[in-house]
Amino acid sequence: xxxxxxxxxxxxxxxxxxxxxxxxxxxxxxxxxxxxxxxxxxxxxxxxxxxxxxxxxxxxxxxxxxxxxxxxxxxxxxxxxxxxxxxxxxxxxxxxxxxxxxxxxxxxxxxxxxx
Amino acid sequence: xxxxxxxxxxxxxxxxxxxxxxxxxxxxxxxxxxxxxxxxxxxxxxxxxxxxxxxxxxxxxxxxxxxxxxxxxxxxxxxxxxxxxxxxxxxxxxxxxxxxxxxxxxxxxxxxxxxxxxxxxxxxxxxxxxxxxxxxxxxxxxxxxxxxxxxxxxxxxxxxxxxxxxxxxxxxxxxxxxxxxxxxxxxxxxxxxxxxxxxxxxxxxxxxxxxxxxxxxxxxxxxxxxx
Numbered sequence: 532x533x534x535x536x537x538x539x540x541x542x543x544x545x546x547x548x549x550x551x552x553x554x555x556x557x558x559x560x561x562x563x564x565x566x567x568x569x570x571x572x573x574x575x576x577x578x579x580x581x582x583x584x585x586x587x588x589x590x591x592x593x594x595x596x597x598x599x600x601x602x603x604x605x606x607x608x609x610x611x612x613x614x615x616x617x618x619x620x621x622x623x624x625x626x627x628x629x630x631x632x633x634x635x636x637x638x639x640x641x642x643x644x645x646x
Numbered sequence: 647x648x649x650x651x652x653x654x655x656x657x658x659x660x661x662x663x664x665x666x667x668x669x670x671x672x673x674x675x676x677x678x679x680x681x682x683x684x685x686x687x688x689x690x691x692x693x694x695x696x697x698x699x700x701x702x703x704x705x706x707x708x709x710x711x712x713x714x715x716x717x718x719x720x721x722x723x724x725x726x727x728x729x730x731x732x733x734x735x736x737x738x739x740x741x742x743x744x745x746x747x748x749x750x751x752x753x754x755x756x757x758x759x760x761x762x763x764x765x766x767x768x769x770x771x772x773x774x775x776x777x778x779x780x781x782x783x784x785x786x787x788x789x790x791x792x793x794x795x796x797x798x799x800x801x802x803x804x805x806x807x808x809x810x811x812x813x814x815x816x817x818x819x820x821x822x823x824x825x826x827x828x829x830x831x832x833x834x835x836x837x838x839x840x841x842x843x844x845x846x847x848x849x850x851x852x853x854x855x856x857x858x859x860x861x862x863x864x865x866x867x868x869x870x871x872x873x
Contacts, residue, residue: 533741533742533743533773533774533777536741537660537661537777540660540661540663541660544658544660544662545656548656548658552654554654558651559651561653562660566803567802567803567806567807568777568803569773569774569776569777569803569804569807570777616802616803616806616836617799617802617835617836618835618836619802619806619835619836619837619838620834620835620838626838627834627838627839628838628839629838631806637659637660637661637777638657638658638659638660639656639657639658639660640655640656640657641653641654641655641656641657642653642654642656643651643652643653643654644651644652644653644654645651646652
């Protein structure tokens with residue numbers, strides 16, 4: 532369970548970015564989360580409130596956009612969405628050489644701020 | 647007059663701090679010519695026994711050292727020290743994984759140029775370590791025959807974050823009716839193309855093939871110029 536330390540990093544990052552731009556209040560933090568990041572959405576949401584308490588982000592919301600895993604299949608020369616994270620071979624041709632091109636994300640993409 | 651909140655684009659990796667430290671470690675390892683291997687597994691999969699025999703054999707002809715992450719005890723470091731290789735414990739307290747800054751701190755004062763191999767044994771945990779790059783060249787995920795063939799399907803993320811899978815405790819495979827082909831199939835499903843070794847730290851089975859692979863990997867990494 533490392534979601535609490537991840538939540539603290541999110542709060543720190545958002546506070547830093549808001550301060551650098553001169554914004555007083557952050558209403559919400561938008562996060563992109565891939566299943567291969569190793570972070571569980573529910574656990575992260577539960578940790579966020581604790582992590583943001585008594586910081587400049589207290590009361591703000593964490594909005595998580597889950598991104599599906601996609602590979603680039605060299606045989607099909609196509610980007611493909613995999614069936615599940617238990618099956619990372621190409622869903623069309625079955626090739627095992629695909630490279631994961633999406634699904635490891637753990638990034639703050641935007642802040643909802645009050646100027 | 648109230649102003650509507652607005653959306654400001656940021657685009658920052660949450661673990662950027664860890665990634666920055668990991669990148670600087672990787673550069674330092676490259677420059678020093680040390681090949682760094684990390685080990686992840688569930689508690690009790692046999693990381694320490696496997697590492698002990700690895701260190702003991704490699705120590706005969708190569709310069710090896712190890713960092714060992716553990717929540718509370720120093721038992722593993724004491725066991726590994728029997729190999730006569732330098733070993734340092736990283737006690738993480740309640741933290742369930744190693745991160746790059748813990749590795750950086752543990753290496754303070756070490757002359758990496760004096761090493762050919764550095765092993766980093768992570769905390770026994772198949773979840774949290776997957777998120778943290780430690781600057782290693784190779785990440786091994788261990789799976790013991792006693793854990794069952796479906797471990798990769800239950801913990802796909804850690805298997806996906808690793809480079810090589812090692813099936814351990816091969817000497818017990820018969821007793822627990824380990825279905826090796828199913829295990830191999832499951833590893834391939836979550837990490838297509840992954841190389842798999844099957845070893846027993848007790849009997850030595852499979853260790854030669856694995857150690858030769860390590861040596862080849864080290865040679866290959868040295869052939870790549872530092873950029």
